[in-house]
Every structure is written in C-alpha cells, then in structure tokens.
Amino acid sequence: xxxxxxxxxxxxxxxxIASGLRIARPFALTTAHALGPxxxxxxxxxxxxxxxxxxxxxxxxxxxxxxxxxxLNGTTGPLATTAFGEAHEGQSWRATVSVDPKPLxxxxxxxxxVYHDSPHLTVTALRLRCERVLRDxxxxxxxxxxxxxxxxxxxxxxxxxxxDASPRESDEAFAISVTxxxxxxxxxxxxxxxxxxxxxxQVLHDRGYGxxxxxWTRTEPNRRARRPSEGN
Amino acid sequence: MxxxxxLDEAISIAEEKAEHEDDGTESQSAARESxxxxxxxxxxLRSGQAVWExxxxxxxxxxxxxxxxxxxxxxxxxxxxxxxxxxxxxxxEIDQVVYREPELWNHLGSxxxxxxxxxxxxxxxDCALTRAHEYETYEVPAILANLSVVSLQLGDPDxxxxxxNKALDSLxxxxxxxxxxxxxxxxxxxxxxxxxGDEQELHNAVDSFDQSVTRFVESEGGDxxxxxxxxxxxxxxxxxxxxxLENLAALELLYVTAQVTLGLEHRETIIAQATLxxxxxxxxxxxxxxxxxxxxxxxxxxxxxxxxAVASADLGQEHPQTHxxxxxxxxxxAAITPDDELPYHIERVxxxxxxxxxxxxxxxxxxxxxxxxRLIAHAGASYFLKETRLFYGRVKDALERGxxxxxxxxxxWNSLAxxxxxxxAAEPGNYQxxxxxxxSSPSYNNTFLPVIESYQLLKSMYPDLIELxxxxxxxxxxxLLTSNVGFFEPYITSNPQRRTRRGMSVFEVEFRKDSRxxxxxxxxxxxxxxxxxxxxxxxxxxxxxxxxxxxxxGALASVRMRASVxxxxxxLP
Numbered sequence: 001x002x003x004x005x006x007x008x009x010x011x012x013x014x015x016x017i018a019s020g021l022r023i024a025r026p027f028a029l030t031t032a033h034a035l036g037p038x039x040x041x042x043x044x045x046x047x048x049x050x051x052x053x054x055x056x057x058x059x060x061x062x063x064x065x066x067x068x069x070x071x072l073n074g075t076t077g078p079l080a081t082t083a084f085g086e087a088h089e090g091q092s093w094r095a096t097v098s099v100d101p102k103p104l105x106x107x108x109x110x111x112x113x114v115y116h117d118s119p120h121l122t123v124t125a126l127r128l129r130c131e132r133v134l135r136d137x138x139x140x141x142x143x144x145x146x147x148x149x150x151x152x153x154x155x156x157x158x159x160x161x162x163x164d165a166s167p168r169e170s171d172e173a174f175a176i177s178v179t180x181x182x183x184x185x186x187x188x189x190x191x192x193x194x195x196x197x198x199x200x201x202q203v204l205h206d207r208g209y210g211x212x213x214x215x216w217t218r219t220e221p222n223r224r225a226r227r228p229s230e231g232n
Numbered sequence: 233m234x235x236x237x238x239l240d241e242a243i244s245i246a247e248e249k250a251e252h253e254d255d256g257t258e259s260q261s262a263a264r265e266s267x268x269x270x271x272x273x274x275x276x277l278r279s280g281q282a283v284w285e286x287x288x289x290x291x292x293x294x295x296x297x298x299x300x301x302x303x304x305x306x307x308x309x310x311x312x313x314x315x316x317x318x319x320x321x322x323x324x325e326i327d328q329v330v331y332r333e334p335e336l337w338n339h340l341g342s343x344x345x346x347x348x349x350x351x352x353x354x355x356x357x358d359c360a361l362t363r364a365h366e367y368e369t370y371e372v373p374a375i376l377a378n379l380s381v382v383s384l385q386l387g388d389p390d391x392x393x394x395x396x397n398k399a400l401d402s403l404x405x406x407x408x409x410x411x412x413x414x415x416x417x418x419x420x421x422x423x424x425x426x427x428x429g430d431e432q433e434l435h436n437a438v439d440s441f442d443q444s445v446t447r448f449v450e451s452e453g454g455d456x457x458x459x460x461x462x463x464x465x466x467x468x469x470x471x472x473x474x475x476x477l478e479n480l481a482a483l484e485l486l487y488v489t490a491q492v493t494l495g496l497e498h499r500e501t502i503i504a505q506a507t508l509x510x511x512x513x514x515x516x517x518x519x520x521x522x523x524x525x526x527x528x529x530x531x532x533x534x535x536x537x538x539x540x541a542v543a544s545a546d547l548g549q550e551h552p553q554t555h556x557x558x559x560x561x562x563x564x565x566a567a568i569t570p571d572d573e574l575p576y577h578i579e580r581v582x583x584x585x586x587x588x589x590x591x592x593x594x595x596x597x598x599x600x601x602x603x604x605x606r607l608i609a610h611a612g613a614s615y616f617l618k619e620t621r622l623f624y625g626r627v628k629d630a631l632e633r634g635x636x637x638x639x640x641x642x643x644x645w646n647s648l649a650x651x652x653x654x655x656x657a658a659e660p661g662n663y664q665x666x667x668x669x670x671x672s673s674p675s676y677n678n679t680f681l682p683v684i685e686s687y688q689l690l691k692s693m694y695p696d697l698i699e700l701x702x703x704x705x706x707x708x709x710x711x712l713l714t715s716n717v718g719f720f721e722p723y724i725t726s727n728p729q730r731r732t733r734r735g736m737s738v739f740e741v742e743f744r745k746d747s748r749x750x751x752x753x754x755x756x757x758x759x760x761x762x763x764x765x766x767x768x769x770x771x772x773x774x775x776x777x778x779x780x781x782x783x784x785x786g787a788l789a790s791v792r793m794r795a796s797v798x799x800x801x802x803x804l805p
Contacts (some may be wrong), residue, residue: 024485025480027484027485076477076516077525078529078530079509081529083496177492178488178492179489182485182488199497199546200250200304201250201251201253203302203546204250204299204303209412210335210342211378211412212345212353212378212381213346213461214465215552215553216506216507216556217423218560218563219514
C-alpha cells in the first residue's frame with residue numbers, strides 16, 4: 001500500500017493545479033483558493049494523476065475548502081489504511097507534500113483557532129507553528145498534514161491559505177481539521193463539537209440512561225453470497 | 233490510601249478517578265492505591281466486613297458504583313459488587329417486596345448484560361418488568377427494549393422480535409419521548425430484518441430506524457457514541473438493501489467521523505471499522521471466494537479492528553464482541569484462502585495443568601455455536617454423561633437451540649480391545665474370551681452402554697439434530713469442531729484406559745477456522761463419518777464386529793504373550 005495514499009493531485013486540462021486530501025475512496029478535499037473563483041463557478045471536470053475524473057461538488061471560500069467527488073467507474077481500489085485523528089495542542093506534524101527538499105514540519109499551537117467568523121458561519125482551524133519561516137505560506141496550502149512517525153499515517157487536516165488576506169513571510173500556518181471539514185460538508189457530527197472526556201467518563205456517557213448496548217452481529221452465513229456491489 | 237469507610241466515599245473516589253484518569257493529575261502509585269482501595273472495599277462488602285446498606289436509594293448507589301467500576305476497567309470488582317447487591321436484594325425480599333422500583337432492576341439487568349452475563353440479565357429484567365406491571369410505572373418500554381437486545385444476544389430472535397415490537401408499540405403515542413429506548417428497539421428490529429433476508433422487512437426496518445436515529449441525533453448530538461454506532465448500523469443496512477458505492481462511501485465517511493470524534497481506540501470506532509471492512513469484503517466478492525486486492529485489504533482492515541478490540545479497555549480479549557469479531561475474521565480469511573494455503577496457526581495450547589481452562593474454552597465454544605458441532609472421541613463420555621459434569625448440559629442446550637450434533641465414537645469391538653484389563657488371576661484376552669471380557673468390562677458397562685443410552689434418549693427428543701456413528705478404525709485423538717473453532721487432543725497411547733481417564737494426559741490445541749488444522753480436522757471428520765456405521769447399522773452387524781475382533785485376537789498371538797503391555801507397562805526390549 002502506498003504510504004501517501006491519502007494525497008491526491010488535481011489536474012485541469014493536463015496542468016497540475018492543486019493537491020488535496022482523500023477522505024474516502026470517492027471523496028476528497030482541496031483548497032478553494034487553488035481552484036480559483038472561475039473554476040469554482042464553472043466547475044469544469046478535473047482529473048487525478050491516474051486520469052480518474054473529479055467533480056467539484058461544493059466550494060466554500062470562508063474555510064478555503066472544496067469538496068470533490070471522484071468518479072470511480074467500477075475501478076474502486078482497496079480500502080485505504082490511512083487513519084484520521086484529532087490534533088491537540090503541542091502536537092508535532094509534518095506536511096505530506098514537500099515543496100522544498102526538506103519536509104515541512106511544525107507543531108500545533110491552537111487546535112480550535114477561529115479562521116473565519118461571520119453571522120452565518122464560523123470556521124475553526126488548527127493554528128500551526130512551522131519550524132521555519134515560509135516565504136509564501138500559501139504555496140503549501142492543499143497539502144495534508146499528518147502526525148509524525150506514524151505508519152500508516154494519521155492524518156490531522158489540510159493546510160489552507162493564511163488567515164490574513166495578504167500572504168507574507170511567516171512561520172504561522174492554518175489547517176482545517178478533518179473533523180471541521182466533515183462538519184462543514186457533511187454535517188455528519190450533527191453540528192456539535194464532541195465534548196472532551198476521559199476514557200472512563202466517555203464509557204459512562206455512552207451508557208446513557210441504561211439501555212443495553214447492541215453488539216455488532218456477524219453476517220448471516222446464508223446471506224453471504226449476495227450479489228457483489230459495483231454500481232455507482 | 234487508607235481503607236474506604238463507606239459507599240459514598242467509594243463513589244467519590246471512583247468518580248474522582250474517572251474524572252482525572254487521563255489528565256496525569258493522579259500519579260501512577262496513587263492510581264494503583266485508589267484502585268486497590270476500591271477492590272478491597274468490594275471484597276469487604278462481599279465478606280460482610282464493611283457495612284451494607286439496604287434501603288432502595290442506597291441500592292441504586294451500589295449500582296452506580298458498579299457502573300463506575302466498569303468504566304474504570306475494574307471488571308472483576310464490578311461483577312463481585314453486582315453479585316453482592318443482587319444477593320442482598322434477594323435476601324431482603326424473603327418476606328415482602330422491598331425494591332418496588334423497576335428502574336433499579338432494569339439498571340442492574342442492563343449492567344449484567346454489559347458484563348456479558350446474559351442469562352442472569354434476562355432474569356433480572358423479567359423481575360423489572362413484573363414490578364413495572366405491578367406498580368404501573370413508565371419504565372415498561374425501556375425494560376422491553378433491554379429484554380429484546382438481551383434475547384437477541386442470547387440467540388433467541390423470535391423473543392427479541394416480540395419484545396422489540398412491544399417496546400415500540402408502547403411508545404406509539406409518544407414519538408418524541410424515550411429516544412434511547414426507541415433507538416434500541418428499532419436497532420433490534422433492524423438486526424433481525426438484516427438476518428431474515430426479507431427485502432420488504434429490511435426496507436421497513438431501515439425507514440423506521442432512520443427516523444429513530446434522526447430524532448436521537450437531534451436530541452443528543454451526532455457526536456454521541458450511540459448516535460455514531462446507530463448511523464454505522466444504518467449505513468450498513470442501507471448497503472444491504474442497496475449495495476451501491478454511494479452507500480459504501482457513507483460508511484467510509486462514518487468511520488472517518490468516528491476516528492476524529494471518538495478516537496481510534498473507542499468501541500464504536502472499532503465497530504465502525506469492522507462494519508466497513510465486512511461490508512467491503514462482501515461487496516468485493518469475498519464470500520464468493522474472490523481473493524483480490526479489495527478483499528485482501530478488507531481482511532487487513534478487519535485484522536486492525538479485531539486487534540484494537542483486544543487492546544481496548546472497553547472491550548478486551550474476553551469480551552463477547554471481541555470473540556464475534558475474531559470469528560468473523562477467521563471466516564473471512566478462510567473464505568478467500570484455499571485450504572492448503574491456510575497457515576498452521578494454533579490459537580492456544582493447553583497443557584495438563586490447564587485442564588480447567590481447556591474445559592472452559594470448550595464450554596464457551598459449545599455455548600456460542602449456532603450451526604453444527606462435530607465430535608470425534610474415543611468414548612464420548614464427557615459429552616453424553618451428565619455425571620462427568622463436563623459438557624452434557626452444553627450439548628443439550630445446543631440441541632435445544634436447534635444446533636446439529638454429529639458424533640463419531642470408537643467401536644468397543646475394534647482391535648484396541650487387546651488392551652482390555654482383566655483380573656490378574658484370569659486368562660488375558662484371547663480368541664475365545666475377548667468378547668466376554670469386553671462385555672464384562674467397566675468401560676463397556678459404565679461408559680459405552682450409558683453413552684449409547686444417553687444418545688438414544690437425545691435422539692428421541694431431537695431426531696433431526698443428533699446423529700452418532702461408530703467407527704471400527706482407530707481414532708488419532710479427540711476432535712471437537714464448532715463452526716468457528718476446533719480443539720484437538722492427540723492420544724499418545726493406544727491403551728484406551730489411558731486415553732479416557734479424566735483430565736489431560738498429553739495436551740490439547742485450540743485453533744480457529746482460518747487455520748490449516750481446522751481444514752485438516754474437518755477433512756478427517758468427514759472421512760471418519762463416511763467410514764463409520766450409524767447406531768442402527770452397528771446394532772444389526774454387531775455379531776460380525778465381534779467375530780472380526782475374535783479373529784484379530786487369534787492373529788495377535790504375540791500380544792497374548794505380552795500381557796504387561798496391555799496393562800500399560802512399557803515393554804522391555
């Protein structure tokens with residue numbers, strides 16, 4: 001399995017325009033600013049390096065994220081081994097994409113920094129410290145960031161453009177966490193941030209009001225030879 | 233830390249521990265001390281050295297302490313305190329009903345279920361239901377839903393369906409109340425519909441569960457572990473009903489959500505990963521035997537989930553959920569690997585001093601079986617004779633559940649009769665006396681005939697489920713195969729008396745279905761099964777078997793000369 005199977009590169013008419021983070025086989029994230037306003041409006045068909053077509057489903061300028069749907073056409077690859085994690089203060093990270101010969105690394109300064117705030121939408125991001133000053137922080141935007149020294153990698157988020165309008169030399173960078181991206185695009189967490197709990201308190205919380213927790217049950221042996229699914 | 237004085241102090245120490253478990257404010261030695269103090273408090277309660285308080289509101293506090301102990305991973309203390317509490321409650325109610333509150337019984341029942349003691353959980357929940365009816369309280373739907381989950385886990389889908397329908401029926405006019413109960417009962421209906429294979433039933437169950445999940449998420453938030461668990465189950469069911477890539481992608485996203493919301497080690501994250509891997513395996517043709525990069529990656533993902541389950545504080549090596557995952561994994565591996573490429577993997581070796589563990593593992597395997605049990609044994613006493621106090625009860629329970637049992641045992645007339653013990657003054661076994669010697673032997677009268685008698689009784693009760701055959705070939709050891717695991721105890725001696733004595737004289741290995749040993753054992757069982765006689769055939773041809781033994785004894789003249797060998801003594805060169 002490729003180490004960086006979560007990293008994608010996007011091409012428009014044969015020209016590489018951005019990189020991004022694959023969060024599931026048919027879904028990926030990239031940065032809205034790398035696609036640019038024209039592409040976000042006209043939504044032309046993009047491609048991955050291997051020719052897989054990528055449709056722009058939704059662009060969200062405040063978070064600098066765009067969601068892509070990859071057209072797999074029956075060529076579904078295997079499940080990725082990538083794991084996803086939540087960043088905490090002080091955590092070390094590395095960027096998956098290397099612009100310079102030396103990989104970009106750093107630490108998490110603030111896991112929930114306000115990245116955009118308007119009456120309709122608040123977006124939080126990981127505020128990161130890079131171990132070196134970046135001449136053009138936006139050049140790294142679009143790279144996934146991951147926990148260092150993990151194999152398979154544990155992905156924490158996607159680097160986005162700097163929060164302040166004019167990019168200038170800085171050792172500060174921002175990344176939208178996977179949790180925040182899922183909240184923005186899929187609303188799968190029901191719009192609520194998970195409360196931090198100790199493991200024991202989480203177990204108590206999970207018990208709720210005393211309903212017996214159901215177990216995962218096995219496939220019925222006589223139902224196993226179902227037709228395989230390959231359709232989109 | 234000094235001794236814990238009373239219940240409130242114990243609860244406050246346990247709550248403090250739960251609060252600061254991960255934040256490093258409690259040093260390791262302080263953590264160990266408080267843990268030891270809690271365990272010692274429970275021990276003192278059990279032995280009557282600490283004050284027991286039996287007012288209903290105090291019993292509810294003991295139940296809360298059980299909950300805390302479970303959350304802290306102190307499973308043994310939790311079980312001991314549950315036992316002590318239930319015992320004290322029973323004793324208090326000798327003359328009158330003291331604990332009227334059905335929620336107390338329901339709580340204790342759910343805690344027993346959580347600890348895997350399903351049979352007692354059922355009894356305690358039954359008691360909760362009786363009290364709820366008697367005192368007309370509002371607890372009824374919650375108790376019914378718990379009864380439905382426990383029935384399902386006990387392998388009684390019919391009862392589970394009745395309880396779940398009743399629970400939902402009693403909530404019919406209160407759509408927005410008791411969302412957790414509704415979620416639980418609807419989940420049971422979903423699991424039953426998935427197992428039934430009825431497409432309409434599955435669609436209805438998916439719709440109804442979908443509504444329950446939506447309401448629960450609106451109320452409790454999507455980050456709630458139960459909400460995530462429910463969404464995963466819903467997505468898997470949707471994929472069952474419509475196996476599209478879209479539905480598979482929904483499961484992938486839910487697994488990502490569980491990872492970043494609850495963490496990789498959380499029980500629901502592990503289950504989400506297992507569900508995704510199992511769904512992917514089926515979708516990529518794994519159950520049709522297709523070994524490709526998708527099915528192989530799905531197996532790898534499932535291995536990760538099962539490994540995390542073993543390491544998880546909430547599940548762990550002995551948790552029934554972990555066993556279910558390991559069984560499924562073995563099935564997945566076996567489905568895509570040709571028998572001759574399976575690894576010779578041994579799960580566990582039991583040496584003679586681990587006889588109890590060995591027997592416990594076999595009991596567990598018999599309890600968990602839902603399909604077919606296969607057995608090759610020299611005599612079969614452990615399985616057919618109640619007085620051995622080994623597996624008879626489990627065998628009978630299995631038959632009662634509809635499990636099939638196929639058994640091969642040795643014929644008393646095979647050549648091993650040469651070892652038949654005899655009075656030192658009497659003539660050793662020979663051409664003339666061997667049949668009489670066998671017929672008067674303790675092994676024939678106290679084992680073979682009672683085993684046959686027990687078989688015939690079971691056959692009269694479960695004619696389509698049980699079949700015993702008798703082989704004239706020698707068997708190389710005792711083999712027990714369930715659908716998921718196998719056990720093999722080789723015989724190191726030909727002397728039947730030394731083979732069948734109680735305990736273990738060699739060793740026994742346990743292996744799963746994805747081991748080559750399982751495939752080889754199954755092949756051996758099938759060969760023995762084909763080459764053996766049913767009891768009826770054996771009875772009809774018994775005289776021929778006896779004649780064959782006589783003639784063999786005639787041919788084994790040298791054996792007559794070496795009677796010491798038949799007594800199990802090592803012959804001198």
